[in-house]
Amino acid sequence: MRLESTIGDSFRGSMGRTLITAILRVVTIAVVAGGVSIFLMSHLSADVGESLECTATAVVRNSANEDVGNVVIADGPNGVIVRARLRGLSAGVHGFHIHEKGVCAPDFSASGGHFNPTDVEHGYRNTAGFHYGDLPNLHVPESGAVAVEFFAPWLNVCEGERRLLDDDGAAVVVHQGTDDHSSNPSGGAGKRFGCGVLQPTQEVASRF
Numbered sequence: 001m002r003l004e005s006t007i008g009d010s011f012r013g014s015m016g017r018t019l020i021t022a023i024l025r026v027v028t029i030a031v032v033a034g035g036v037s038i039f040l041m042s043h044l045s046a047d048v049g050e051s052l053e054c055t056a057t058a059v060v061r062n063s064a065n066e067d068v069g070n071v072v073i074a075d076g077p078n079g080v081i082v083r084a085r086l087r088g089l090s091a092g093v094h095g096f097h098i099h100e101k102g103v104c105a106p107d108f109s110a111s112g113g114h115f116n117p118t119d120v121e122h123g124y125r126n127t128a129g130f131h132y133g134d135l136p137n138l139h140v141p142e143s144g145a146v147a148v149e150f151f152a153p154w155l156n157v158c159e160g161e162r163r164l165l166d167d168d169g170a171a172v173v174v175h176q177g178t179d180d181h182s183s184n185p186s187g188g189a190g191k192r193f194g195c196g197v198l199q200p201t202q203e204v205a206s207r208f
């Protein structure tokens with residue numbers, strides 16, 4: 001069925017097309033205006049102190065460049081929630097940190113030291129500590145797979161001077177050995193087993 005026939009004979013021809021074009025323009029302006037107001041509302045609410053939802057995800061790869069899982073870090077009003085799902089590890093206790101640069105190539109040492117915006121020493125059990133990038137050890141069973149979720153109230157993904165996604169980004173690193181939570185500067189956690197660059201993620205609900 002042609003569009004004109006639904007409107008009636010009096011709107012056939014150039015008059016009808018002009019009217020339809022005008023209606024479409026009004027509808028388009030209304031949709032654009034609605035979008036702009038939603039955009040402004042979201043930004044105004046951020047200006048009055050509400051925390052923005054912001055999530056970073058890292059795909060972790062081992063030194064053979066194999067995908068060994070992922071780490072998701074989600075901002076919230078009181079800090080971040082970290083979720084790690086990893087596989088292919090040796091059974092045992094593995095150091096787990098956020099390192100200061102969002103780079104894992106040409107090798108994992110490119111990620112630098114632990115994320116340390118407050119310029120202190122390493123370790124939860126160090127009286128001169130701890131680095132903001134220090135995370136709990138991963139306790140891996142015989143299967144080599146581990147899934148954990150924990151809260152880190154001192155971290156922030158996107159907001160403030162100490163955010164993880166600053167100009168040089170950040171990376172998560174899993175170590176072959178155990179973090180003793182006290183030896184400066186890296187807890188004696190040994191070689192770097194895997195590394196993943198933290199990237200901003202949009203689809204929070206589906207990833208977390």
Ligand SMILES: [Cu+2]
Nearest residue numbers: 096097173175
């Ligand atoms: Cu580390």
Ligand SMILES: [Zn+2]
Nearest residue numbers: 114122131134
């Ligand atoms: Zn540290």
